[in-house]
Structure formats: C-alpha cells, structure tokens
Amino acid sequence: MHLSGRSRLLQRRKSVLRAVAGLCFSLLSLPGVSVAQAPDTEKPVPILSGALAYLNFVSGGQNLIDTQFNPVLLLPLGDNWLVESRGAFEGQFQRPPGGGTYAGPLAKTLDYFQVDYIANPHVTITAGRFLTPFGIFNERLYPVWIRALQPDPLILPLATASSDGAMLRGGFSVNPSINMNYAVYVSAASIGVKGLTAERHVGGRMGFFFPGPRLEVGTSWQKTLQDDRKNAFGFHMGWQPPKIPLNLRSEYAHSYQGSGYWIEGAYRLSQARFWQKRLRRTEVVARAQQFFNGEIGANADSQLGLPGAETREADFGVNYFLRDGLKGVAGYGHQFSSLGNFNQWTCGIAYRFLLPLGHVGAQ
C-alpha cells in the first residue's frame, strides 16, 4: 500500500503514542503495594527548609558579592501527596567601575512549584513547574549547601531550564544489584535562564544505580516541539567507591546551543591519620570542564548564561563542614577562553535550615 510521507509520519506518531500510552498504563496498573499508614507520631509534617548563602567571587579582578535565600516548602497531604516549592532570591552586588558603593540587581525566581502524587511504588506523577530532569546537577546538586564547588558547571544552562507541565518518574529495584530510575515529561513552556523565550518540549532521563560499587550511570534526552525540533542529549555518572570517601561525578551534554562536559572529584579527609578533629570535617574538590560552541551566536549564548566561546576551566576548592548544614567554602579556578583567560576566586559560607511547620513531638 502506498502511503504519502505525511500519512507515514502520522501513522508512526500514532504507534509511538500507543506504545507510550501502553507503557504508562502498564506502570500505573502494577499491583499497588500500599504505602503504610503511619501512626500519628510519624505522620509527615509540613516543613520550611532552604538555604542561605553569602559568597564572594573575584573573577578577572572584578569583585562580586552574591547573597542567596532559597526557601523550600514541603507540604505533605495524606499518604500519597506532596506539594513542594522552591523560590530563589539572589542579590548580586558589584562596585561600579569608577568606584562607589556596591549595588546590583535582586533576582526573584520560582524554581519549582509542583504537586506530586505517589501512585504506586514505581510511579510518581508530578504536575506544575518542575526542575527539568536532564543530567544530575540541576535536580540533585544545585543547592548551594549541597554542591561541592560554588561556580556553576559551564554546561548547566543546556536543557535544564525549569519546565511547566507534567512528569512521570520513579525508581525501582530491577534485582538486588541494580536499581533503575526514570523520568519522562512534557512541558508546555520553559522558564529560561536569564529570560530565554518559552518553548514546548518532551524528554526523559533514565539511570541505573549499582548499590554494590555505588555507581550510577544514566542518559537524558530532550526534544523541542517547535520550529526545527532540535534534540538534546546527555550522559551522567556518579561513583562513590565504598572504601574511600571519594565522590566522583561527571556529566556530558550536547544540544544545538553547545556541548561540553565536566568531571568532578570530592574527597573527604576523614581517613587522615593526623589532625583528625579538623580534617574529618574537610573536603577537597577538583573539577575539570570544557565547553564547545553550538549553532547559536555569542549574544544568545550570553542570554542563556553560556560562555560564548570555546572554553576550558579547571577549579579547585575546599569545604569545611562547621556543623550539619553549615559549611565554609573556598575555591580557585582558571578559565581558558578565546575571549580571554582569567582567574576566579571564591569564598563564602552556606547554610541549610530546616523548620517544622507543626507539632513534631519529642525527638
């Protein structure tokens, strides 16, 4: 039977949709292993959490004071629902070129505001604005009190702008030595880094975690649903060798806007045989990264927060954990770029707070 190109396209799309719908139906129809009803003393309570940070960046001799307040609201409802939200208030203050007092803009953004429904042990349904699950940095490592180095990776803006739409996600054990996690999403619009125009896209991420060697590997994909329908893809890995306090992570991302990778190792000096009291609270970090230009120009790069030229960067840092959730940070990096090489120094303090919004009883 002869089919025109358009008919073939429509037929293929229908079959893909049927396959996706079938997959969703299968996942959602899995036997519902119930979530245990907790006694009242263990019922989840609403929480206000978040981070405060005061950071000082000196890039190419230019001083920038960066202050951040990132509140996170967690509102559990019943046994299976969670409303969660994170806002970001960031002030970046610089001294004018001719001298004078520090001044600068105060940025306010809503990173995510989502409703999660835990449908069964394998599927959580999310709707609202959510962090786009592309790679691992944006979703897991972005908060200032979690990240090992304060400067963002160069490729962070690639395919990670917050999404407005719906998402299915979950994690389950394939067998005792492999856990699988996944996320698939449809976004009606995305809130761009520094004012990127909204766009529609679909995408997903899949990862395999091996609990024995503590190794995770995964891949991400995103397709823009307008104009040229560009694809972006990425790979990520994380490895924590069980016998040494090393945390090794890496990401690669490729899109029409550019491509690149970063690899980072963070080593906690908890096994040191001297100055144990101090050194077990200390972490040393190193990161290497590279960015390659894409199909967009330097202006668009700048709007997205990308370097605007082929760039290599090496960063080193030290974190000192004063107590749970409070750490002092210091770092040095050097960027090599056709736009100019420069040093970047960082120092500051980051604090994570956690407050119950209800009665929690005695600990």
Place this chain on the structure above:
Amino acid sequence: MRTKFAGTGTFVIVLLAALALESSTFASGPSSAKDASGTVLVNSAKADIMRVQGEQRFRANCSRCHAAPQKFPPRMMATILRHMRVRATITDEDMRLILFYMTE
C-alpha cells in the same frame, strides 16, 4: 512538511484514564502490625536487620549528595524522605528502610 505535535491531548487522556483505574485499586493499608496505641510491632531481631539495611541504603543513596545529617523527629523525617523519594527517585523499599534507620 513538518506537522505540529498533535498527540499530547491523546496521551493526557489515556494517562488520566489509567490513573483513574489505578487509583481505584490502590489501597493504602498498613503493611505492618500495630498495637492498639498505633505503635508498630517489630521484633528486635527484625529491627536490627532493618537498622543495618537502612544504614546501608542511606550510605548507598543519600550520602551520594549529603553528609550524614543529624537525626530529626520522625514526622520531619517522613516529610524529608517523601521529598527525596520524588527528587532522587529512590525506591520504595529504600525509602522505608532509610526512614526506619533515621528515626530509630
């Protein structure tokens, strides 16, 4: 010629139908025995095993991004674990064991 993405509506309808079916079969009953006061009855040997497994799961999952935190009251940990279950896509079993470990 490229066509606009037209299947999103169908996808959402099928998804909602599947969700409705699932919701009708998804019961949230207790998975462990409780006494009259609502306290979960777990014998000490089983509790020890769960504690060890919970610590292993904590090290395998949570410590990839977090240093071992102080322990929080159970009601706070329940919220934190629900948040992390979604954020870090940890498995249901891991979440239960970590919650047990972190609240013991």
